[in-house]
Amino acid sequence: MLKLYRFLKPYSVLVAGVLTFVFLQTLGDLYLPTLMSDIINDGVMQGDTGKILQIGGLMLLITGGGAVCAIIASFLSSKAAVRLGTVLRSNMFKRVESFSLHEFDKIGTATLITRTTNDITQIQMVTVMIMRMMIAAPMMAIGGIIMALQKDRQLTLVLAVAIPVLGCVIALIASRMIPLFKLVQVKIDKINLVLREKLTGIRVIRAFNTVEREAGRFDAANADLTNNYIKVNRIMAFMMPSIMLVMSLTSLSILWFGGIRVSRNSMDLGALFAFTQYAMQIMFSMLMLAMMFIMVPRAQAAALRINEVLDTVPEITDAETTKDVFDGRGFIEFKDVVFSYHGAEEPALRDISFSARPGEVTAIIGSTGSGKSTLINLIPRFYDVDSGSVLIDGVDVREISQEALRAKIGFVPQKAVLFSGSISANIKFGNDDATGEEIMHAVEVAQAAGFISEMDGGYEHEIAQGGANISGGQKQRLSIARALVRRPEVYIFDDSFSALDFKTDARLRGALRKEIADATVIIVAQRVGTVMDADRIIVLDEGRIAGMGTHRELLYNCEVYREIVSSQLSEEEYI
Ligand code: ADP
Numbered sequence: 347m348l349k350l351y352r353f354l355k356p357y358s359v360l361v362a363g364v365l366t367f368v369f370l371q372t373l374g375d376l377y378l379p380t381l382m383s384d385i386i387n388d389g390v391m392q393g394d395t396g397k398i399l400q401i402g403g404l405m406l407l408i409t410g411g412g413a414v415c416a417i418i419a420s421f422l423s424s425k426a427a428v429r430l431g432t433v434l435r436s437n438m439f440k441r442v443e444s445f446s447l448h449e450f451d452k453i454g455t456a457t458l459i460t461r462t463t464n465d466i467t468q469i470q471m472v473t474v475m476i477m478r479m480m481i482a483a484p485m486m487a488i489g490g491i492i493m494a495l496q497k498d499r500q501l502t503l504v505l506a507v508a509i510p511v512l513g514c515v516i517a518l519i520a521s522r523m524i525p526l527f528k529l530v531q532v533k534i535d536k537i538n539l540v541l542r543e544k545l546t547g548i549r550v551i552r553a554f555n556t557v558e559r560e561a562g563r564f565d566a567a568n569a570d571l572t573n574n575y576i577k578v579n580r581i582m583a584f585m586m587p588s589i590m591l592v593m594s595l596t597s598l599s600i601l602w603f604g605g606i607r608v609s610r611n612s613m614d615l616g617a618l619f620a621f622t623q624y625a626m627q628i629m630f631s632m633l634m635l636a637m638m639f640i641m642v643p644r645a646q647a648a649a650l651r652i653n654e655v656l657d658t659v660p661e662i663t664d665a666e667t668t669k670d671v672f673d674g675r676g677f678i679e680f681k682d683v684v685f686s687y688h689g690a691e692e693p694a695l696r697d698i699s700f701s702a703r704p705g706e707v708t709a710i711i712g713s714t715g716s717g718k719s720t721l722i723n724l725i726p727r728f729y730d731v732d733s734g735s736v737l738i739d740g741v742d743v744r745e746i747s748q749e750a751l752r753a754k755i756g757f758v759p760q761k762a763v764l765f766s767g768s769i770s771a772n773i774k775f776g777n778d779d780a781t782g783e784e785i786m787h788a789v790e791v792a793q794a795a796g797f798i799s800e801m802d803g804g805y806e807h808e809i810a811q812g813g814a815n816i817s818g819g820q821k822q823r824l825s826i827a828r829a830l831v832r833r834p835e836v837y838i839f840d841d842s843f844s845a846l847d848f849k850t851d852a853r854l855r856g857a858l859r860k861e862i863a864d865a866t867v868i869i870v871a872q873r874v875g876t877v878m879d880a881d882r883i884i885v886l887d888e889g890r891i892a893g894m895g896t897h898r899e900l901l902y903n904c905e906v907y908r909e910i911v912s913s914q915l916s917e918e919e920y921i
């Protein structure tokens with residue numbers, strides 16, 4: 347409840363409105379049976395048409411007023427809930443955006459999606475319910491009992507038996523239902539996870555003929571959720587008839603004992619009628635309370651999961667006082683850097699020290715898994731080092747605001763990611779203010795002009811979600827163009843030439859060299875050909891620097907480099 351309260355606090359005015367109108371409506375509901383009894387006693391029994399019309403008119407008025415109140419309450423409560431949902435969703439989104447990659451690794455994408463959609467919808471639904479029932483249910487229960495007592499004291503003995511019986515039935519059902527409801531969210535997470543993996547990996551799944559196995563995996567998750575719902579529904583199916591049974595037995599007893607009392611003239615017909623209605627109201631209000639007991643824990647589970655995200659403090663945050671003024675142009679320095687991923691036994695990087703100067707090309711080469719991507723991910727501060735430091739223009743990256751830091755960097759990730767939208771919009775992603783000419787120039791340098799002009803629509807050609815409708819090499823070149831229009835001081839290419847043929851690779855690097863001559867350039871590559879002419883080559887091996895120098899120097903003094911070279915080039919090529 348407290349968790350839910352935290353969400354509702356900003357809407358107290360709307361909530362107060364809802365509560366007021368629900369209060370008025372319930373007041374009317376409680377008064378109606380009494381009027382009914384009057385109409386029977388004073389009107390129908392006496393044959394007094396005037397009285398019938400008078401009381402009947404009043405009843406109509408109260409019913410009408412109740413309807414208006416109900417409409418207003420429902421309008422206000424929907425409004426509060428929808429606003430709450432909107433704000434929650436946007437808060438979640440903002441928080442998730444500020445997560446560092448560690449938090450994504452930790453929480454998981456599938457559950458983040460469920461939490462932002464399904465869980466928030468849950469909260470929204472339950473808030474509406476709680477606002478409507480929180481006042482109505484207890485008021486009806488207590489008010490009903492008081493009114494019933496006024497009508498006839500002896501008949502309330504029937505209620506004294508019926509209410510505990512109904513309470514027991516409800517408690518029994520709720521205690522079985524609540525744990526099942528709590529499981530639902532977890533199971534939906536699981537389905538999302540499997541579905542996401544399946545959809546993103548559909549090509550691999552087909553290629554390896556594992557469609558059936560994957561379908562089985564999905565079916566298992568699906569069946570799990572279905573079974574859970576079936577259990578819930580079985581209990582529900584049992585719940586309605588048993589509650590109806592208790593209620594009908596109660597009405598029967600009231601009519602039975604009430605009938606006896608009426609025939610003995612110790613009770614009038616109107617009171618009996620009103621009493622039956624109050625009994626029903628009391629029992630319905632108990633049902634409402636039960637619903638709350640069942641739904642609230644479910645929403646609470648959702649609230650907990652949402653709070654977990656909102657309360658996760660991103661590991662990487664800006665320092666309190668940031669030094670965003672630099673007297674340099676992207677001079678990068680690693681000093682004794684050690685870094686390990688969460689939960690990994692061994693550090694992914696150890697004792698990394700080197701510097702990369704403006705106007706120079708620094709290349710990093712090494713086998714897969716040697717830590718190349720990990721190393722360059724430290725520069726835009728996607729992760730923080732365990733010890734040592736990464737400096738840019740002499741300032742530790744942890745002391746710079748993330749925005750200022752990343753503004754200096756043009757990053758071309760290993761896995762080229764494009765967004766749905768036109769080609770020019772995708773390139774503009776690097777720099778919103780880029781003019782048409784700048785875009786054209788960047789595309790020219792990135793050797794992408796050729797294939798763009800062949801596409802229908804050219805620059806306005808729509809890229810499908812995830813860049814599914816263009817080739818890997820085309821994606822790489824577009825993401826290079828995207829980094830180029832940014833005109834940053836530091837360029838980082840993470841294996842960005844791997845999908846290009848040798849000729850395009852060579853031409854692109856030739857054009858780049860002229861274009862970004864005064865910037866700091868870091869190129870990660872697998873191919874010796876790509877790094878051969880770099881000013882400095884760093885050879886990474888299992889997270890350590892195995893050698894550093896020019897191609898020629900390394901050939902003489904670095905065994906690891908020699909191995910890489912000899913596995914790729916013939917002897918005449920590399921000397
Ligand atoms: P490279 O880019 O040289 O191929 P990486 O830097 O991607 O290598 O990976 C270096 C090591 O770190 C590998 O052993 C890999 O398993 C591990 N690693 C990479 N990313 C993560 C991650 N997000 N969480 C845990 N370990 C990771």
Ligand code: MG
Pocket residue numbers: 718719720760840841
């Ligand atoms: Mg890599």
